[in-house]
Amino acid sequence: MAAGRYLIGCDVGTTGTKTLLVDEQGHVLARSLDEYPLLAPRPGWAEQEADDWYRATVQGIRKVVAEAGIRPQDVAGISFSGQMHGSVFLDREGRVIRRPLLWCDVRTADEVRAINETVGRARMIDLAGSPAMEGFTAPKVLWLRRHEPGHFERIATVLLPKDYVRFRLTGERAAEVSDAAGSAMFDIEKGEWSKELLDVVGLRPEQLPPVLRSVDVAGKLTARAAEETGLVPGIPVVAGGADNACGAVGAGVVRSGRAHVSIGSSGVVVSFAPVPSRDPGGRVHTFNHAVPGAWYVMGVMLAAGLSLRWVRDELGQAERAVQEATGIDAYELLTREASRSPAGARGLWFLPYLNGERTPHADPYARGVWFGLSSAHRRADLIRAVLEGVAFGLRDSLEVLQEMGVEVSQLRAIGGGGKSALWRQIQADVLGIPLARLNVDEGPAYGAALIAGAGVGVWSDVAEAADAVVKVNETIEPDPQRSATYEASYRIFRELYRVLRPVFEEAASLSS
Structure with a gap:
């Protein structure tokens, strides 16, 4: 070379x-x-x-x-x-x-x-x-x-x-x-x-x-x-x-209006903030950005990708066997099955609180729930409800940012959840904001490399570095019909936590 x-x-x-x-x-x-x-x-x-x-x-x-x-x-x-x-x-x-x-x-x-x-x-x-x-x-x-x-x-x-x-x-x-x-x-x-x-x-x-x-x-x-x-x-x-x-x-979340949504084991919504906006309720974090003179506001959910991983490990034995035999990823097989269920999972909800929750509830006692189960539901509905429940949890963070007046005009998808076409579309439909797919998804190590370049003069600053190399490859637009379905489902999702909150702590005492 x-x-x-x-x-x-x-x-x-x-x-x-x-x-x-x-x-x-x-x-x-x-x-x-x-x-x-x-x-x-x-x-x-x-x-x-x-x-x-x-x-x-x-x-x-x-x-x-x-x-x-x-x-x-x-x-x-x-x-x-x-x-x-x-x-x-x-x-x-x-x-x-x-x-x-x-x-x-x-x-x-x-x-x-x-x-x-x-x-x-x-x-x-x-x-x-x-x-x-x-x-x-x-x-x-x-x-x-x-x-x-x-x-x-x-x-x-x-x-x-x-x-x-x-x-x-x-x-x-x-x-x-x-x-x-x-x-x-x-x-x-x-x-x-x-x-x-x-x-x-x-x-x-x-x-x-x-x-x-x-x-x-x-x-x-x-x-x-x-x-x-x-x-x-x-x-x-x-x-x-x-x-x-x-x-x-x-x-590339280095300028106003940009935010990214990341689904790894946990899930985060991170928005650029030119001023240190704070949520009086402390539901999200406001921290200094790596971009000098800027901040970012972050909502965190604790079991985003972890919820689908739990499904894979506990209910996806067949998919794991196929992966071992063919090399086809078990997550891809699970999301293929979920695609056979319609938006709203035929009246089934999933609360993704396997390990408690941080944003917006700060509730260590909250636990995962499938709600609305009937004999008509199939495995595809359960899986889709998990994908949708995680997207609803991410929307909780986005709603707080919007209440604070933080500008979010474009969301960029990174992390494992951004690799699934179905999950990307569900996120766009639930969040109601175009979701951008990027040319690079290497995570924080890539940002560190760009910061190194800005620090030694390869680029004049961090924003120039990110703008020079991070590009949008695809934009997933929300589907109006599915978004309307999710709007109604999200209201019930929020109400379920409110109703179950006093029960979660009591139930925790019985399981300890």
Whole structure:
């Protein structure tokens, strides 16, 4: 391959690190996924070894450079996306004090209550863009202070997961604005750590690293890191962003009016926001964007793709057998069957609350429900109801954004749910907004690579980078007749939660 400038984007995720090598035109030349375990020492706890993140990153970089066949000295920059909210506690020597607590760790219910009551829920939303929640960093810090005071006293620096990996590559302790925003210790409007919030959890300002813009160069590859990755010393390492911010960049959500809807295990609706709009009810999150001087507003549902995965694992034995025999994806077979059911699934609804729900209900007790079952229903109806129920859950987030006055004129579909033609059409019909399919769907690692390019001057800024390489291939228009059907179905979907809410908590006590 001819010499040129190449970019590496790494997404330090929950199940593994995805690494991409991208050229100056935004073409992905190589990719790698290097996995690591999720540790659960007790129910509700979720931890990982920070060294696993670093090893996976090193392996991924080596693999993509070798696969692409480029010269190591032609890598112009590296940047990172990362799982949000995790806590990496470092001592003065830069050693990890104890295994990091992850975003999906829910041991901190008492600490969340203490923070929200001490600061005040409205004040938390004003400062941090969201109330404190179990997954966020601040409650983890307070938990450590209360339950492991010896470890707490040793803290020299608190880092977020991808910032730790970048620290290992550069030797520089730094944070960046989009990930810091999800810590519940950050003032999203001022763009700095909040002394008021740090006081609540017992941290001093010097225990938090300097906050950079996502496009700032945070450091350069050290000689040791160069040897481990197979690269050359001195390569710029750009600060990067939180996974949702990088996902937005990778989907071109870098200008007003644009939003993306993503169905992975969870589901998110993320909209660009030129100003830090906040929901007074705290139903959605407002965080700083990887685009300097901008924000994004995000609604989250907990079991989007996970709902269909549950159907595949528990009810799709035949489809899994066909996949093993022929290689045809079991999800494709399930959605083919769902297509035989009409819009509205013949009067069947599915509430996608398998693990509780975040937006708009913030209800850990909510559970999944099929409602309206009769002897006339067939398996195709059950599957279609799941696809529609997830789309209704995503509409809940979109409705909050619209109530807030956040402009959403185009939705871009990414994630596994965006790969199904039927599910894309259902989303467009339920949401009532044209749904764009993109030329690239590589997730947050791709956004990180574009941020690396903006940081080292391949593009002038993040918005230019995204506009240059992310293109709309297809637009799925809502069908007026099906949208009218879904409008009536959605009203019943909302009413079902309202009626069942008091029952969910009572039922949870019986199943515990």
